[in-house]
Amino acid sequence: MPNYKLTFAYDGTGYHGYAKQPDVRSVQQELEDALSVFAGDVDTIVAGRTDKGVHAAYQVVSFATERQLLPIKAVSALNKLLSDEIVVSSCELVPDAFSARFSAKSRSYHYQVLNRRLGDPARRRSHWHVPDDLDVFEMSRAAQHFLGEHDFTSFCRRGEGRTTVRKVTHVRWTEPRTEELMFEIEAVSFCHQMVRSLVAVCVDVGRERLQADDIPKIFAARDRKLAAGAAPAHGLTLWSVMY
Numbered sequence: 001m002p003n004y005k006l007t008f009a010y011d012g013t014g015y016h017g018y019a020k021q022p023d024v025r026s027v028q029q030e031l032e033d034a035l036s037v038f039a040g041d042v043d044t045i046v047a048g049r050t051d052k053g054v055h056a057a058y059q060v061v062s063f064a065t066e067r068q069l070l071p072i073k074a075v076s077a078l079n080k081l082l083s084d085e086i087v088v089s090s091c092e093l094v095p096d097a098f099s100a101r102f103s104a105k106s107r108s109y110h111y112q113v114l115n116r117r118l119g120d121p122a123r124r125r126s127h128w129h130v131p132d133d134l135d136v137f138e139m140s141r142a143a144q145h146f147l148g149e150h151d152f153t154s155f156c157r158r159g160e161g162r163t164t165v166r167k168v169t170h171v172r173w174t175e176p177r178t179e180e181l182m183f184e185i186e187a188v189s190f191c192h193q194m195v196r197s198l199v200a201v202c203v204d205v206g207r208e209r210l211q212a213d214d215i216p217k218i219f220a221a222r223d224r225k226l227a228a229g230a231a232p233a234h235g236l237t238l239w240s241v242m243y
Helices: 027-039 071-081 136-144 194-206 212-221
Strands: 003-010 055-064 086-094 106-114 148-151 165-174 180-187 236-242
Touching: 003 027, 003 071, 027 055, 027 071, 027 086, 071 086, 106 194, 136 165, 136 180, 136 194, 136 212, 180 194, 194 212, 194 236
Parallel strands: 055 236
Antiparallel strands: 003 055, 003 086, 106 180, 106 236, 148 165, 165 180
16 A cells, blocks of 8 residues: 655644544544545554643654555645644655654754743743743753763653663753753654653753753662653654654
């Protein structure tokens, strides 16, 4: 059967994550419902599942269908069928061996923080409002401890039978605009809630509740209680997927 690759973006605010779940709204369900109109029933394979409230600037799925699709028309049809919370940018025929999940070489996420005394209604769905004074230099120092291959047990929800060892190839804090901070991270794959946990720990360092040099000790302890908590979902965006 022909195999297709679909790229799209979405505002995750109104969804209970990407994956289909009973009796709740999901990105996957709405995407597959729209595809079924002209491609028949399909099962999409996603590059990276996102949690409730998490956004995607560049998400990828692959799917096989017995029907021959014209990519340009597929993109147009999907954007008419889907709500404006999801926008499809491309559709292409790919080799049978291509998998949106398993063919991916790496994934990157961005997390946005609004750091000022008052919040901003225009950014309430895309930024974590942190009114405290933050030491960005120390937050950057803390983040450098995440680089390389580590066991992230202390920084994620562990799935049954799944390894928590991950290799981070890029990480940094930037200040793209006044009063805004952005956390950028890239890895082959991520554990559940890993990025949001790393952001939360960095913010605690910025607030001087932790020290940057505490990070190696937290890694070594392999104890979720030492880095409990996660930054709010709405500040997180799946930024890119590399193949």
